[in-house]
Amino acid sequence: MSVLFDRLINSFDAGLRVIAGVAVAGRANPALAIQEATMSEEERRHSAALMRINHVGEVCAQALYQSQGQFARGPALSAQFAHAAREEEDHLAWSAERIEQLGSHTSMLNPVWFAGAYLLGMAAARAGDARSLGFVVETERQVEAHLDHHLDTLPVSDLRTRAIVTQMRDDEIAHGAAAQAMGASQVPAPIRVAMGVMSKVMTRTAYYI
Template sequence: MNVRTLSPLDRLLVGLERALETVAGSPEAARPSPAARIEETELDDAERRHAAGLMRINHTGEVCAQALYDGQAALARSEANREHLLHAAAEETDHLAWCAERLKELDSRPSLLNPLWYAGSYAIGALAALAGDPVSLGFVVETERQVEAHLEEHLETLPAQDQRSRAVLVQMQEDEVRHAENAKERGGIELPFPIPGLMQLSSMVMKKVAYRI
């Protein structure tokens, strides 16, 4: 059986398709939502708006994660690391779909600025890949550490009775920890100063904007 090797043009077209699906499409999860078997509970208007704002942030974070992985995979130095990045991106697709579903349940919508978030994150991923696989994997480690931390914040501030959103965030957090550990095991390095701080600053801006827009 012949296995076709994708050309740079093929990868570009696949990347464009993934970008459109991430930003404007309805991605399908390979795994059932962790909230599937949890009953919906009553939330007042303020609680619903807050839960929706948090889930919008997380949805945008998953858009950024998809873009980061796509940019890194497109320019990865080794085929093994490319496959590793694409596998992690597939799990992030689950997160994206779960967050989108939860936003609909909360009568809300994703961030209107998701195309901008995607473009910026893709560029960062591509630049990281150009610096070599150890740096690229180091970006994965640092990104997932920061995502894990902000998910912990959301779990603390989420309305206590919103168990459906909580179940989604808990599973996402477990996956992010594993992604960071896997990237570190594959040779991801600690990023030098001031890169982690700049990443944290950009994340703070994204969270403040995505919560409302």
């Protein structure tokens, strides 16, 4: 019981840091050397809204990987989740920085997103390592689709945002492939559908709030 309590306390502390926006990137921002584009106000709002969605996704990723890593049954899997979480923290920092540059704000519902994702990750871990990995594969597949859509709809001139989103997509593909290689089992179809529905609710809400 004390071990579980300690894990929850650590997760609460980590969650506060994520929600407070104190993430520090370990890698250089992919947009660092790219000059800011001239965009209309509407284009800036759209880019910022898409990056707010991506930031929410990274808040959720931190919660998922923390809970899945803490409740994983094998040390190798815990280490893999920790590695993925570090790369996702880069995404979190890059997204927050880009949102600020575009003159907007992160989602006001971040505490809700983090708490919900943490519970989902804990449930996935409790289902066993293979199912937990399968949850990662399906999550990353859906995230990749969202990022591809963002690349299609971002203003053509917004090369800074494009560079960040492209690197994020490449990392997500790698995380999904790593989970697959570690023995992921396929997520049942009803759960995949439910994940897709929840993802749409989250993205549509985060676009505005």
